[in-house]
Amino acid sequence: MSDAWMLILARKVEAKGRSEVARELNLSAATLSLILNDKYPASTENIEKRIMAMYGHGGKVQCSVLGEIEPALCIVKWERAHRVKSVGNPATSRLYIACRKCDLRSN
Structure with missing residues (x-):
């Protein structure tokens, strides 16, 4: 996958705030923070798919x-x-x- 999902995620966090985006994505705030800071230790493939499904189609x-x-x-x-x-x-x-x-x- 491309890095478009990170740009989409960052824009959503800027617009809605971390806690609302974490809630919408069914992620913990800590997980979202790790992802945004590029420190998430595991594969982000499933999270990327979820972000694109939630926000990648015109929101x-x-x-x-x-x-x-x-x-x-x-x-x-x-x-x-x-x-x-x-x-x-x-x-x-x-x-x-x-x-x-x-x-x-x-x-």
């Missing part, structure tokens, strides 16, 4: 249920999906099932 995320959405909405839906045990609304159920299976935020 939108492609959701299989909702279509193209903002990363902030994605994180809200993902967090809610992992708290809810059952849902009565079929449309909401489809969304939560898709969120739980989505590998965008998996580590």
